[in-house]
Amino acid sequence: MAYTSSSLHLHKHLLLPKTTRRHTNPSFVAAAAKINGVNGHSSKKSPNGKAQINGDGKKGVNGSGRKKAAAQHINGNDRIHLSVSTGGAGGQDGFGLRVAFQGAPGAYSEFAAKTALPGCDTVPCRAFADALAAVDGGAVDRAILPVESTMEGTALRNYDLLLRHDLVVVQEINLFVHYCLLAMPGVRAAEVRRVISHPMALAHCGRALARLGVDREPVEDTAGAVEMLRSNRMLDTAAIASPRAADLYGLDVLAHGLQDESWNVTRFLLLSKPPSPVTLPMDADAKTSMVVAHRGGSMMVVLKVLSAFSSRNINLTKLEVINNNDGGGGGGGGAAAGHPVMILDTSARGAPTLRAFPHVLYVDCEGASHDPRVLDAIKEIERFAVFVRVLGCYAADSNVYDLQ
Ligand SMILES: O=C(O)C(=O)Cc1ccccc1
Structure with a gap:
């Protein structure tokens, strides 16, 4: 641009005041952790009454109101997952809705769509512009667009796209983005010469990639990079993508938490044709x-x-x-x-x-x-x-x- x-504004303390962090596993069963303090370093664990992410797109798969507790460790932050109930992040299930996202199945945007509307059907699109055109033209009900991240601020290109369309924002979703380095089964880190991913992912992992001393090549999206590795059986190349993408495409995870900042949150907007269908x-x-x-x-x-x-x-x-x-x-x-x-x-x-x-x-x-x-x-x-x-x-x- x-x-x-x-x-x-876009520093983490202003972007996310009084943050509640909620966890969804690959089948979108959620648990919640409340982090008092905004940067994820000083996580004071405190029980939070309800979280609201449904199962994998089927009605009634999760435990309504059931409480769960577990602990995990990412980037040095202990967190407690607390509770599960029905409904999407905004309290809506989204059954019967089609949501366009940019990328291949397993892209972060798809997770964001499924977090917002767990029952929705996601529709992969090659480019963000295609996703917006799809909702504008009535081929789908919603599109999801990343608009800012704690590490890079506003995604100006995506704002540009949004402003060119007659669409309304109906929901916001903040997603913690955890990057992994993925490679074909059996490939070792020392054999990797090149890393491919979405430009935002490459930028967010700049220091880690410099340490690895590898070439970087931008591609359309993180899951698309994984798909490319798999279909071309690339043995000297790794991809940056989510752990879910590793599962989905059967790749090995060479490293977790590759992002330069441990607190890496992307804000997505869910868009619809006006008038807003959400009350x-x-x-x-x-x-x-x-x-x-x-x-x-x-x-x-x-x-x-x-x-x-x-x-x-x-x-x-x-x-x-x-x-x-x-x-x-x-x-x-x-x-x-x-x-x-x-x-x-x-x-x-x-x-x-x-x-x-x-x-x-x-x-x-x-x-x-x-x-x-x-x-x-x-x-x-x-x-x-x-x-x-x-x-x-x-x-x-x-x-x-x-x-x-
Ligand atoms: O490439 C993806 O998976 C996307 O959905 C775009 C993206 C990339 C990095 C962080 C958030 C969204």
């Missing part, structure tokens, strides 16, 4: 995501946006500043010549139009989009912004779900 951005429970904590386009002078605009929310006591969970061509000095992360952000404007009567904006903010706030305080804040922002589009209003979920 040619433009630059600066993330004012928020009355007592749900909600979040609203929006994009704000403005004329430049980012820092002043940022201050005004902050004031619109803070004067109404509304908390922000994300504020990302994008500037592409203001010649340097636009604030945030600086500026660089590049392409404007293309946003589909669905507000006007008639066909939605794709509009180009050089200065954009991505904002997530606490509260529902119909909450009078949030509505007022948006009205205030509209007085100085060029364009505001609400991307969705959904239940806030600060849990971090974990594959075992």
Whole structure:
């Protein structure tokens, strides 16, 4: 992406306040662990009443409300898995829904989809753009998209894709991403010359790969890398993917926990065609995501946006500043010549139009989009912004779900 951005929020303590971490094993039976302290290092174990991940897509496979306890050790953090009950991460099962994801079966995005809607049927797509086109065109009911990670901040390319479509955010899912190094059965670590994976996975494991002294090659997705190893019987190449992918494709795990940071969480958004098919429970904590386009002078605009929310006591969970061509000095992360952000404007009567904006903010706030305080804040922002589009209003979920 040619433009630059600066993330004012995406550090782990702001991304995931008061985190509850929930574990799902490959058959999606969940257990939960509550981590007090946000970075996973100081995990104070505390029982948590309920977790909500269903079995492997079949009704009634898990134990409703049954409590379980177990301990495991990853990256030096002891955690306790506590309880199991029905329902997806957002309390929905998703039976009968088709969810498009990018990658081959076993990709992290597929796990995220199954965590959100355990009963859904997942539909693999070659590219994220294909997944979004599938939901836009009505071929599937939802698409799942990774939009930010604790290690790399906002996935700007995926935000770009999201903004070009008339889709709404219906759910958020935070997934703990645990990377393994996988190879064909019998291959030893010393024989590996090259590692293939999704670019994000390669970036997240940069230090480990440098230590191994191997070449890196990006491919479409983590599970696709595993599939490629298997079908081409590659003996000098390893893939970075999940332990679940190792099981699924019958590969050996050469190393666990390859990520450079032990706390590696990716946030995914579940998207649907508007209007949102999800009704928020009355007592749900909600979040609203929006994009704000403005004329430049980012820092002043940022201050005004902050004031619109803070004067109404509304908390922000994300504020990302994008500037592409203001010649340097636009604030945030600086500026660089590049392409404007293309946003589909669905507000006007008639066909939605794709509009180009050089200065954009991505904002997530606490509260529902119909909450009078949030509505007022948006009205205030509209007085100085060029364009505001609400991307969705959904239940806030600060849990971090974990594959075992
Ligand atoms: O390649 C995958 O498995 C994906 O789903 C994309 C991805 C890659 C790394 C972290 C999170 C999502």
